Amino acid sequence: MILYDMHTHSRFSFDSSMEMEGAADRALALGLSGIAFTDHLDVNYNSDGSDVYYDFGDYLYRFEEVRDKYAGRLDIVSAVEVGLQPHVVEENIRRLSGYKFDYKIGSTHLVSRYDPYDRTYFRIEPEKHSAYRRYLREMIRNIELYHDYNSVGHFDYLIRYADYEDNAMYYREFQDEFDTLLELMITYGLAFEVNTRSYDKTTMDAEVLRQYKARGGETVVLGSDAHRYERIGKRFDFFKNVIKDCGFDYIAHYRNMQPIYEKIV
Numbered sequence: 001m002i003l004y005d006m007h008t009h010s011r012f013s014f015d016s017s018m019e020m021e022g023a024a025d026r027a028l029a030l031g032l033s034g035i036a037f038t039d040h041l042d043v044n045y046n047s048d049g050s051d052v053y054y055d056f057g058d059y060l061y062r063f064e065e066v067r068d069k070y071a072g073r074l075d076i077v078s079a080v081e082v083g084l085q086p087h088v089v090e091e092n093i094r095r096l097s098g099y100k101f102d103y104k105i106g107s108t109h110l111v112s113r114y115d116p117y118d119r120t121y122f123r124i125e126p127e128k129h130s131a132y133r134r135y136l137r138e139m140i141r142n143i144e145l146y147h148d149y150n151s152v153g154h155f156d157y158l159i160r161y162a163d164y165e166d167n168a169m170y171y172r173e174f175q176d177e178f179d180t181l182l183e184l185m186i187t188y189g190l191a192f193e194v195n196t197r198s199y200d201k202t203t204m205d206a207e208v209l210r211q212y213k214a215r216g217g218e219t220v221v222l223g224s225d226a227h228r229y230e231r232i233g234k235r236f237d238f239f240k241n242v243i244k245d246c247g248f249d250y251i252a253h254y255r256n257m258q259p260i261y262e263k264i265v
């Protein structure tokens with residue numbers, strides 16, 4: 001089937017050294033039809049208050065070169081992963097204005113400036129239920145404040161860095177938060193991202209995806225969140241079937257900020 005990896009990071013992200021061409025070659029070798037380079041814009045991300053960003057002009061220039069080079073063989077999608085925090089909404093809008101991307105992901109990486117990745121977040125919220133609930137509430141707040149993007153990135157991002165006996169984030173344990181989150185996604189037409197990077201050690205509770213479907217959600221995107229070549233398209237065959245089992249007949253990718261649906265076969 002036509003399958004795109006809709007979440008990868010090229011060397012325009014501080015934490016990746018992948019060249020776009022190398023990633024495109026890898027995607028071709030895997031039989032993918034397209035790849036999106038969703039590099040990081042995270043305003044006020046670092047502990048010293050500085051930003052994680054890249055020059056959109058340089059990125060889009062490079063993107064066009066690579067898109068033209070692979071034309072007819074592999075579809076290259078221009079994209080950005082926007083780091084959401086309640087106090088950076090205006091700055092995100094200002095930074096992004098005037099640039100044309102095919103696809104934008106809105107991702108919650110920090111909660112009250114605390115970072116799950118470097119574990120500072122788990123020091124202030126050591127208990128699993130409180131830590132996960134607070135993260136989901138922050139994501140809800142972020143989406144309420146700003147929703148000018150296509151999909152919600154890695155809804156259970158925390159599970160990658162948590163250190164509990166069972167790190168999975170279950171619908172049944174956070175029903176109120178998930179109900180609010182999923183309703184917001186439907187209201188604002190936001191796609192559900194299945195981010196396969198999150199499931200190296202912990203499983204996804206597919207019930208969350210089923211609940212999105214039950215509320216009328218139709219748009220699911222698949223991304224590896226690869227920062228290294230060998231991670232591109234990782235476990236897509238498995239998660240393609242999970243998505244199908246949750247009642248979806250299509251997986252989406254984006255062009256000009258509009259979803260394109262491909263039948264799951």
Ligand SMILES: [Zn+2]
Binds near residue numbers: 081107154
């Ligand atoms: Zn992310």
Ligand SMILES: [Zn+2]
Binds near residue numbers: 009225
């Ligand atoms: Zn990412």
